[in-house]
Amino acid sequence: MRGFGFMEHGGTDRLAYVEIPEPAPGPEEVRIRVRAAAFNHLDRFTLGGIPGVPIALPHVLGSDGSGTVDQVGEGVRDLPVGTKVLLNPGMWDGTCPACVAGNEALCRNYRILGEHTQGSMAPFVVVPRRNVHPLPDGMTFVEGAAAPLVFLTSWRALSTVGAVRPGERVAVVGAGGGVPTAAVQVAKLLGARVAVVSRSASKEDRARAIGADAFLVISENRPLDRALWEWSEKNGVDVILDSVGAPTLPRSIRALARGGRVVVMGATGGATAELDVRTLFWRQASIRGTTMSSRAEFLEVYQHLAEGRLKAVVDTAVPFARAEEAFRRFDAPDLFGKIVVQDPPG
Numbered sequence: 001m002r003g004f005g006f007m008e009h010g011g012t013d014r015l016a017y018v019e020i021p022e023p024a025p026g027p028e029e030v031r032i033r034v035r036a037a038a039f040n041h042l043d044r045f046t047l048g049g050i051p052g053v054p055i056a057l058p059h060v061l062g063s064d065g066s067g068t069v070d071q072v073g074e075g076v077r078d079l080p081v082g083t084k085v086l087l088n089p090g091m092w093d094g095t096c097p098a099c100v101a102g103n104e105a106l107c108r109n110y111r112i113l114g115e116h117t118q119g120s121m122a123p124f125v126v127v128p129r130r131n132v133h134p135l136p137d138g139m140t141f142v143e144g145a146a147a148p149l150v151f152l153t154s155w156r157a158l159s160t161v162g163a164v165r166p167g168e169r170v171a172v173v174g175a176g177g178g179v180p181t182a183a184v185q186v187a188k189l190l191g192a193r194v195a196v197v198s199r200s201a202s203k204e205d206r207a208r209a210i211g212a213d214a215f216l217v218i219s220e221n222r223p224l225d226r227a228l229w230e231w232s233e234k235n236g237v238d239v240i241l242d243s244v245g246a247p248t249l250p251r252s253i254r255a256l257a258r259g260g261r262v263v264v265m266g267a268t269g270g271a272t273a274e275l276d277v278r279t280l281f282w283r284q285a286s287i288r289g290t291t292m293s294s295r296a297e298f299l300e301v302y303q304h305l306a307e308g309r310l311k312a313v314v315d316t317a318v319p320f321a322r323a324e325e326a327f328r329r330f331d332a333p334d335l336f337g338k339i340v341v342q343d344p345p346g
């Protein structure tokens, strides 16, 4: 079958449609006929090559997907062929101490669809039964593909790791990526007052439309810490979700309230930052890392999506034949939400 990915690691010039064998479901696995698949920043890292993550080439990208059940493997009895579904992109072994304790995000064998395995950007994808969930009523395939990864990550980041409490001030660094458009909604749902920090004023209306209470444009003259200090009326911010990394993290730390938390889950702008350690103990602040989610966290966020309290923001949804062009939207300054491709033929 023909998927979208690459033959060898590199930059976007390596993106290609590639041939891989049609997968067959093993025991407790399900084969999905993909109807929509969404890109994540992770696809860029996978394309570039991630140290310590060897992958088979050619490789098909895509951690997020939705579609219909096409075949089920031995032992799967509760999922009729034809059921409309969406996928949880995180996979765990279910047997290590973290899994047994219900903290699958810390699984020593944690894997992500499309990173460690062939991904969703193909006519068919095979995943464990426990990663397959009915597409909620009223949700389109495009929304079902756009939502999971960014919402499950934002949910764990803010609810569990950030421990956001109602009434706290939360800042989301960046406006337009998939993570910010999910995180703003999650922070509002948790009862926080939410500011979005962006380099570009043009996204303000869209950020406010999904719940942002404040939109702060940052620049050299008005850096992030100053903007957040003003917004918080010199109290500091309780929780800052910073996935930009080097260019913003030191300033995020300076903008914290006493007892504040910076939650990090990405390093889009660079991975190495300097930090004044004193800021942490003076403020009794902390930096907390997070990745993906546990099964319970996924199910919580799934319920909110199913009942309409959270909703995927879709920037672009295009036919599969335009996947390469769609991928390039990651670099568009006006990007706002998820990039989705539809209906891979085959």
Ligand SMILES: NC(=O)c1ccc[n+]([C@@H]2O[C@H](COP(=O)([O-])OP(=O)(O)OC[C@H]3O[C@@H](n4cnc5c(N)ncnc54)[C@H](OP(=O)(O)O)[C@@H]3O)[C@@H](O)[C@H]2O)c1
Binding pocket: 040, 041, 042, 149, 150, 153, 173, 174, 175, 176, 177, 178, 179, 180, 197, 198, 199, 200, 203, 243, 244, 247, 248, 265, 266, 267, 268, 269, 290, 291, 292, 330, 333
């Ligand atoms: N650990 C995990 O489980 C996990 C899961 C999902 C995502 N992530 C990571 O989280 C990050 C966010 O992902 P995303 O899909 O939302 O995409 P993204 O492309 O990183 O977008 C996030 C936003 O960051 C801002 N930004 C980007 N570069 C910047 C820079 N140099 N300086 C200041 N702001 C900058 C942009 O906002 P403005 O243009 O509005 O300023 C952009 O819209 C990625 O690094 C991704 O790998 C991690």
Ligand SMILES: [Zn+2]
Binding pocket: 092, 093, 094, 095, 096, 097, 098, 099, 100, 104, 106, 107, 108, 109, 110
């Ligand atoms: Zn495990």
